Amino acid sequence: METITQPAEMSAWSEQTRRTGQSIALVPTMGFFHEGHLSLMRFAAARADRLVVSLFVNPIQFAPGEDLERYPRARERDAALAAANGADILFCPEPAAMYPRDFRTTVTVAGISEGLCGRSRPGHFAGVATVLAKLFNLVQPDRAIFGEKDFQQLAVIRTLVRDLNWNIEILGHPIVREPDGLAMSSRNVYLNKDERQAALALPLSLEHARHRVGQGERRPEVLRGEINAILAAAGLRPEYIEFVDELSLQPVALVGEGTVLALAARSGATRLIDNCRFKQLD
Numbered sequence: 001m002e003t004i005t006q007p008a009e010m011s012a013w014s015e016q017t018r019r020t021g022q023s024i025a026l027v028p029t030m031g032f033f034h035e036g037h038l039s040l041m042r043f044a045a046a047r048a049d050r051l052v053v054s055l056f057v058n059p060i061q062f063a064p065g066e067d068l069e070r071y072p073r074a075r076e077r078d079a080a081l082a083a084a085n086g087a088d089i090l091f092c093p094e095p096a097a098m099y100p101r102d103f104r105t106t107v108t109v110a111g112i113s114e115g116l117c118g119r120s121r122p123g124h125f126a127g128v129a130t131v132l133a134k135l136f137n138l139v140q141p142d143r144a145i146f147g148e149k150d151f152q153q154l155a156v157i158r159t160l161v162r163d164l165n166w167n168i169e170i171l172g173h174p175i176v177r178e179p180d181g182l183a184m185s186s187r188n189v190y191l192n193k194d195e196r197q198a199a200l201a202l203p204l205s206l207e208h209a210r211h212r213v214g215q216g217e218r219r220p221e222v223l224r225g226e227i228n229a230i231l232a233a234a235g236l237r238p239e240y241i242e243f244v245d246e247l248s249l250q251p252v253a254l255v256g257e258g259t260v261l262a263l264a265a266r267s268g269a270t271r272l273i274d275n276c277r278f279k280q281l282d
């Protein structure tokens with residue numbers, strides 16, 4: 001595996017690789033790899049001739065007061081893990097190389113960026129869309145792979161690629177969980193023992209909702225009340241509990257096939273998200 005830090009070098013590698021007729025997959029990340037990232041890499045490596053993993057803690061998707069400075073970083077360990085999981089290139093540019101002082105452009109995806117996480121993190125998805133526009137142009141991938149854990153991000157990226165006519169296939173990968181059900185996240189290292197235990201209320205409430213929907217309960221307001229009680233009893237502070245259509249991200253009147261239950265809650269100071277999609281309802 002080769003490490004590239006300069007955007008121009010990344011472009012040159014992609015040009016050269018495409019010229020030889022090889023396909024490229026891209027897995028964009030912010031590093032501090034866990035099994036969620038590694039399964040995305042293996043999934044991607046099996047679907048293209050060459051795999052580029054980008055590792056960039058993108059400053060413009062963090063609001064002032066968020067965890068940009070303390071976001072966990074482990075470059076050496078990440079490089080070894082990426083190499084062992086099929087990466088040909090680890091692209092890790094410095095922030096100043098991605099955003100020189102005269103950088104002026106923001107890409108926004110209206111509507112779909114505004115609810116759910118976008119409500120409490122204004123500007124977050126514009127930061128995500130802007131860095132991905134740059135990464136797509138530099139890497140020129142045939143396909144790019146994203147985790148379904150960041151379900152709204154995936155919907156924003158699908159819209160971005162469609163609207164801007166990039167010929168890039170966007171693939172989602174199922175959520176990878178710890179053995180006890182907690183969705184893996186680089187931010188889980190922020191949790192102390194009690195907060196880690198309390199965080200299990202997120203997957204438990206998804207399980208509860210699946211069970212209740214299986215019993216025939218389809219009213220979002222009823223299910224929301226029950227989930228709120230589960231999260232609050234564990235000591236979590238819910239930020240949203242939403243039943244939305246998987247494509248439009250608009251709230252649904254009744255849970256049906258293709259409805260996504262999306263949750264965000266704080267355990268201590270740490271903000272966690274999780275979701276599940278309902279299918280095959282009778």
Ligand code: AMP
Nearest residue numbers: 029030031036146147149150175176184
């Ligand atoms: P991040 O480094 O947190 O920005 O994540 C990089 C990519 O990995 C994104 O596409 C995430 O959705 C994905 N990802 C993070 N955690 C998980 C997980 N537990 N399961 C599946 N994908 C994940």
